[in-house]
Each structure stands twice: as C-alpha cells, then as structure tokens.
Amino acid sequence: xxxxxxRTWGKNGWAWYYTWKENGKWKSIQSKNKDDIxxxxxxxxxxxxxxxxxxxxxxxNASNEYFxxxxxxxxxxxxxxxxxxxxxxxxxxxxxxxxxxxxxxKIDTIWLREFIKEKQKTLKTPYIKKIxxxxxxxxxxxxxxxxxxxxxxxxxHFWEKRRSKYKRPKIDFNVWSFSxxxxxxxxxxxxxxxxxxxxxxxxxxxxxxxxxxxxxxFMLLANNPYYKITNSLDRYKNIxxxxxxxxxxxxxxxxxxxxxxxAYMNTLPKEQDYLFLNKRGNFIDLKRMTDELNKALAxxxxxxxxxxxxxxxxYMFRHWTASKWAYDGVFDNAMDLTETLGDSDTNFxxxxxxxxxxxxHNNHKISSYKDKNNKWSKPLxxxx
Numbered sequence: 001x002x003x004x005x006x007r008t009w010g011k012n013g014w015a016w017y018y019t020w021k022e023n024g025k026w027k028s029i030q031s032k033n034k035d036d037i038x039x040x041x042x043x044x045x046x047x048x049x050x051x052x053x054x055x056x057x058x059x060x061n062a063s064n065e066y067f068x069x070x071x072x073x074x075x076x077x078x079x080x081x082x083x084x085x086x087x088x089x090x091x092x093x094x095x096x097x098x099x100x101x102x103x104x105x106k107i108d109t110i111w112l113r114e115f116i117k118e119k120q121k122t123l124k125t126p127y128i129k130k131i132x133x134x135x136x137x138x139x140x141x142x143x144x145x146x147x148x149x150x151x152x153x154x155x156x157h158f159w160e161k162r163r164s165k166y167k168r169p170k171i172d173f174n175v176w177s178f179s180x181x182x183x184x185x186x187x188x189x190x191x192x193x194x195x196x197x198x199x200x201x202x203x204x205x206x207x208x209x210x211x212x213x214x215x216x217x218f219m220l221l222a223n224n225p226y227y228k229i230t231n232s233l234d235r236y237k238n239i240x241x242x243x244x245x246x247x248x249x250x251x252x253x254x255x256x257x258x259x260x261x262x263a264y265m266n267t268l269p270k271e272q273d274y275l276f277l278n279k280r281g282n283f284i285d286l287k288r289m290t291d292e293l294n295k296a297l298a299x300x301x302x303x304x305x306x307x308x309x310x311x312x313x314x315y316m317f318r319h320w321t322a323s324k325w326a327y328d329g330v331f332d333n334a335m336d337l338t339e340t341l342g343d344s345d346t347n348f349x350x351x352x353x354x355x356x357x358x359x360x361h362n363n364h365k366i367s368s369y370k371d372k373n374n375k376w377s378k379p380l381x382x383x384x
Contacts, residue, residue: 004037018044040110056103057142063092065141083236088134095119095131096138104139108152116158129159170356171309171323180306181320187296192276193289195264199227200317203251204325204341207314208232211283212239214273218261219250226252229342237283247342289314322349326357 007030008014016037017030029044031037071085112132119128136153143151181201188194199210209232217228229249234240242248253261268275276284293313300306310316322341324330331337334350343349 004034004041044108057105057147058101059096059099059104059138060101062104062138062141063097066138067092070141091131091134092138095123096135104142104148107139109157112152112158125159129155132158168319168352169309171320171327173324173327175306176309176320178324180300180304181317184296184300185317187299189292189295191264191267192278192284193292195260196276196284196289197293197314197317198257198260200314201321202253202257203227203229204318204321205229205251206232206243206318206342207286207289208234209242209247209342211276211286211289213275215265215275216273218253220258220262224252225255225258226250233283235286237285242342244342244344246339246344249339249342251340286314322353323357326353327359329359332358 004016004018006014007017015030015032016034017028018037018041019026019028029037029040031040067085067089071088116128116132119131123131132153132155136151139148139151139153142148185194185197185201188197196207196210196213199205199213200207203210205227209229212231212233213227217230219226219228227250229242229247229251231239232242232247265275274283278284278288290313297306297308297313308316310319318341322337325337325340326332331340332354334346334354337353338344338346338349341349
C-alpha cells in the first residue's frame with residue numbers, strides 16, 4: 001500500500017494525506033478519515049497502473065476513433081444500421097462531449113459514480129445506462145490500441161442486477177387451447193399478419209424471424225416439410241443475422257400449415273420472394289402487427305373474458321407453442337428445446353418451459369414402479 005502520512009498545522013489542525021505524480025505534475029488528497037483516503041488511494045493506484053501510455057488520452061481522440069473508424073467500418077460490413085450510429089452520436093454529443101476534451105486516464109470508479117450521480121438529476125436510469133454503454137465503447141478504443149489494460153466501465157459496480165418482479169403465469173391450455181389461438185388469429189385484420197402469427201405458432205420462431213420469411217425458406221417438397229430459419233429483421237426493417245448463434249435452424253411444419261402456405265403463396269406475384277410485405281413492398285411494421293393483434297385480443301376479451309398471457313404480445317405465439325410442446329411432452333429435454341427455439345440459454349428454457357410444464361404425474365415409469373411396490377391393499381404382515 002502506498003504511504004499515507006499524517007500532517008499537522010497550527011495547534012489542532014491535522015489530516016491524513018497522500019501525494020502522487022501524474023502527467024508530470026504532483027497531486028495530493030487529504031482527509032481526516034483514514035479509511036476514506038485508503039479507498040481513494042487504491043482507486044488512484046489502480047488507475048495509474050492500468051495505463052501503458054505515458055501521455056494523456058483525450059476524449060475527443062477516442063470518440064473520433066470510435067465513431068469515424070470503428071462504427072463506420074461496421075456500417076460498411078452491415079453489422080450495424082446507420083440509425084444505431086445516429087442514436088449513439090446523439091447521446092455522445094448531449095451527455096459526454098459536454099465534459100470537454102478530458103483525459104480518459106482520470107476516469108475511475110469514483111469519477112464514474114459522480115458522473116452517474118450528476119446524470120440522475122435530470123435523466124432516468126435506463127437512458128443513463130445507454131449513455132454509460134456508449135462511453136464504455138469510446139473508452140475501449142484505448143484498450144484495443146494497448147494504451148490501457150482494463151476498463152472501469154463495469155455495469156455491476158454501479159447498478160444492482162434486479163430480478164424482474166414479473167412472474168410469467170402458466171398457460172391454462174384448457175382455456176388457451178389451439179382452437180382459441182386459431183380464433184384469435186382469425187380476428188387479425190390482414191392476411192399477411194395472420195400468416196406471420198400462424199408461422200410463429202407453427203414453428204415457435206420469433207416475430208423478427210417470421211417477418212423476413214421468403215419462398216426459399218420453406219422446404220415444402222421435403223418428405224417432412226420444414227421452415228428454414230436463416231435471418232431476422234432489426235428494428236429498422238433491415239435483414240440481419242438471427243438473434244443468437246443457435247438461431248439458424250430448421251423447424252418442421254405440419255401438412256395443414258404447408259397447405260396454408262402454398263395457398264398464400266399462390267396469391268402473391270410470382271416474382272415476389274419475401275412473403276410478408278406491405279403495399280409499398282416493404283416488410284411489415286412491428287407496430288402494425290401489434291395494433292392488429294390488440295384489436296383481435298379485444299374481441300377475445302369481450303367474447304370470452306380472456307387476457308393475453310405474456311407482456312410482449314407479439315411473442316405470445318412463440319411462447320404458447322414452446323409451452324405446449326413442453327406440456328405435451330414433445331420436448332422433455334431443455335437442450336433439444338433450446339436448439340429448436342434458436343435460444344442460447346438452456347437454463348432459461350428449462351425453467352420457463354420444461355420445469356414449468358413437465359407433467360411428472362403422467363410418468364408411466366414412476367406409475368409402474370409404484371403399482372409394483374406400493375401394495376396398499378395387501379394385508380399387513382405382522383410376523384417378526
């Protein structure tokens with residue numbers, strides 16, 4: 001531990017103090033609380049040891065590297081959309097650039113706590129986290145160049161990871177049966193949105209994966225027809241890769257649904273490859289899907305007093321199918337279901353679907369064991 005000294009002045013004046021050299025200048029801190037100054041010194045030493053670059057690291061240099069080099073390259077490679085870059089630039093210009101051309105070497109946990117505290121006076125936490133994330137990526141340009149060893153931008157140090165209070169209710173399949181799902185979709189206003197929801201129900205794919213469906217994704221001539229999921233849409237309606245690495249997958253479809261798809265394809269111009277487009281030839285808006293679904297749900301509410309069983313309503317068909325597969329025993333292994341859903345979190349899939357809906361009371365192996373060994377009707381054997 002660096003040396004912390006006690007200094008006195010006058011008759012009663014005293015404090016603990018610490019001095020260090022940074023960028024060729026001597027600096028010092030002092031406090032009457034020794035534990036407080038110890039914590040500050042640890043932060044200072046950790047920060048100084050983190051850098052291999054002797055000169056200052058200006059914010060504006062790092063931001064220029066991030067926005068004009070790294071992000072521009074990603075746009076060229078179509079890894080991100082221009083809209084995403086504009087969102088980040090707006091946050092930077094309004095909340096980070098205003099700090100001036102500060103030396104990034106000054107940033108440590110204490111500095112960041114003060115930065116966040118100041119932002120909390122006018123901004124809500126979710127937006128502050130977005131600013132924090134942009135700042136983190138700007139800072140990281142120095143790590144990539146080898147100027148710094150690690151980053152102080154560790155979210156867990158500033159925000160507790162809260163567990164969601166919302167507990168997803170189990171679906172009652174006696175109420176929300178397949179016929180009710182079918183009826184709900186029938187109340188959706190337009191045929192193309194109906195088909196998107198039917199595809200989500202048939203395959204448990206994500207709405208972003210069904211909206212981008214094309215003729216070539218449907219393997220209708222296979223012995224067992226299937227839907228080949230290869231891409232998804234981002235919020236700007238640009239085609240991108242699937243949400244997870246497991247997202248590229250084949251999911252079988254039934255004969256009835258195959259016939260529905262063929263009939264729908266026959267209504268489209270032969271040169272139209274993507275199946276679900278609006279009148280302008282663009283992909284269907286998520287807002288339009290939500291609006292049409294809300295109207296259909298209102299009809300179901302009025303007719304049966306039924307409420308949706310998920311918060312993200314356009315996801316209800318994916319969730320219903322995944323739950324029904326687990327409930328019916330189509331999948332009793334979380335890894336297999338995770339793969340079919342194109343998910344990456346087997347533990348989440350196990351808790352949400354397999355564990356929640358597995359019907360152990362129907363396990364024939366357990367029932368047979370009890371029939372053989374638990375003979376309650378057999379007279380008691382009182383012999384020693």
